[in-house]
Amino acid sequence: MNLVSRTLEIDVDTDARLREIASERGKDVATVLAEAVALLDSVIDLSGPDLAEDRDRYEEFKRTGLAVPLDDVKAWVASWGSANELPRPQPRKIK
Numbered sequence: 001m002n003l004v005s006r007t008l009e010i011d012v013d014t015d016a017r018l019r020e021i022a023s024e025r026g027k028d029v030a031t032v033l034a035e036a037v038a039l040l041d042s043v044i045d046l047s048g049p050d051l052a053e054d055r056d057r058y059e060e061f062k063r064t065g066l067a068v069p070l071d072d073v074k075a076w077v078a079s080w081g082s083a084n085e086l087p088r089p090q091p092r093k094i095k
Contacts, residue, residue, distance in 0.1 A: 066091040 010018075022032045061067055072089035079086040
């Protein structure tokens with residue numbers, strides 16, 4: 001593996017947490033940072049939003065009036081892992 005030396009300025013709390021995580025895992029801080037970047041890259045698409053898809057979905061909403069209200073989504077997510085987990089909310093006519 002080719003290594004590059006890079007200097008980063010981070011706050012003391014972040015530094016302390018990085019050192020703590022590294023110690024807990026028996027790794028060095030550079031490895032913890034590399035793993036964090038790999039994880040971030042796997043869950044977030046940094047290439048930018050798909051505006052065409054957003055426009056298509058908005059046009060579909062204007063045509064049908066169907067959507068899932070935010071409060072329904074919040075209630076559904078809040079119920080995850082509970083004994084009373086709610087079913088996935090379904091789109092309905094929105095004014």
